[in-house]
Amino acid sequence: MAANEESIPLLPGQISIGNSGSGGSSGSAGSGGLARNTASELAGPVAEPEERELEAALRPKNLDDFVGQERVRKQLGLVLAASKIRGRSADHVLMSGPPGLGKTTLAMIVAAEMNAPLRISSGPAIQHAGDLAAILSSLTEGEVLFLDEIHRMSRPAEEMLYMAMEDFRVDIIVGKGAGATAIPLELPSFTLVGATTRAGLLPGPLRDRFGFTGHLEFYSVAELELVLRRSAGMLDLRLTSAGFSEIAGRSRGTPRIANRLLRRVRDWALVHGIESIDARTASAALDMYEVDARGLDRLDRSVLQALVNKFNGGPVGLSTLAIAVGEEPETVETVAEPFLVREGLLGRTPRGRIALPAAWEHLGLKMPGNAVAAAMLPFEEEPREG
Ligand SMILES: Nc1ncnc2c1ncn2[C@@H]1O[C@H](COP(=O)(O)OP(=O)(O)O)[C@@H](O)[C@H]1O
């Protein structure tokens, strides 16, 4: 661990744990890095702030209520059951996967199943090792510490975390330069639950210190129907089976989106005085909100339309494509493209973005011969994560 990470010179009698709260913001801990919802976007995977409370109400509280993700659920269940038998706090757990699939939910479930208190913080909130030291030193025996977006923690904090995870101990550095001393601090045993959308960005040593890693996958339509049934029960809504599948099919494999679409359909039904929501109601409502049968929203479709209509299917560079749809390149790349790529609608090649045959088909167009040739270009190597 670096000895110079506490940069505030000490006055006599001052302890340098946690130099937060000084109001100084070093680097924006704001929105960088993650996909954000644009104002118009209903089908984005990231929760809006005002949505958090609604989500909290729908969160499954234990493993049995958690729908789908069979493998992760079984494995995590075993880890927790074993530690209960041993009477110890559970191994550290890492949850990785795209936004909206249940990482935060599972972190809370870990605490609930272990009957342990839960402390929540996140990578971006921990800018200095001192911030982490302050959190760690105030944990109680057996507590679960949830660190969201753990890949965005600062390096010095990360190094402090290694030791804390392994030995339940940290060294608090007091003083600066030659006079600096490390004061060892024993920690109570705790369980760290980390969550990340970018497991590939986690340094190996950190990844290795988790006893269990759960990779969350996109949900099948059938699983999303179960999520929706559960939510509808809690919101006291009536839907037909076809109504559930209609919404599930437009939810991009993501429970967060499924629940959000359900709320919009509920609003529509309420205004139209409809008591039981069938497929027609659901599709009319979602058509109005511009979420199409495949879950594409307005931005997704305008990207595809630009590619196809203005560039004959490409290849076209990201920035040109972004200008054509009137968005920032980052928005196109982080908000629209991941889903379009996953659906086999758009390809990324070394020469630019291309529309794949399914895109033409989805827009009801016939793919011209020269566009077929362009679609044969080799794809860019995507760095594999996890
Ligand atoms: N397996 C699941 N079963 C039921 N609801 C789920 C499930 N996974 C996620 N959800 C719902 O989706 C929303 C987002 O989940 P969350 O855990 O916040 O996702 P993440 O942290 O991965 O972005 C929550 O409101 C939660 O109720």
Ligand SMILES: [Mg+2]
């Ligand atoms: Mg989360």
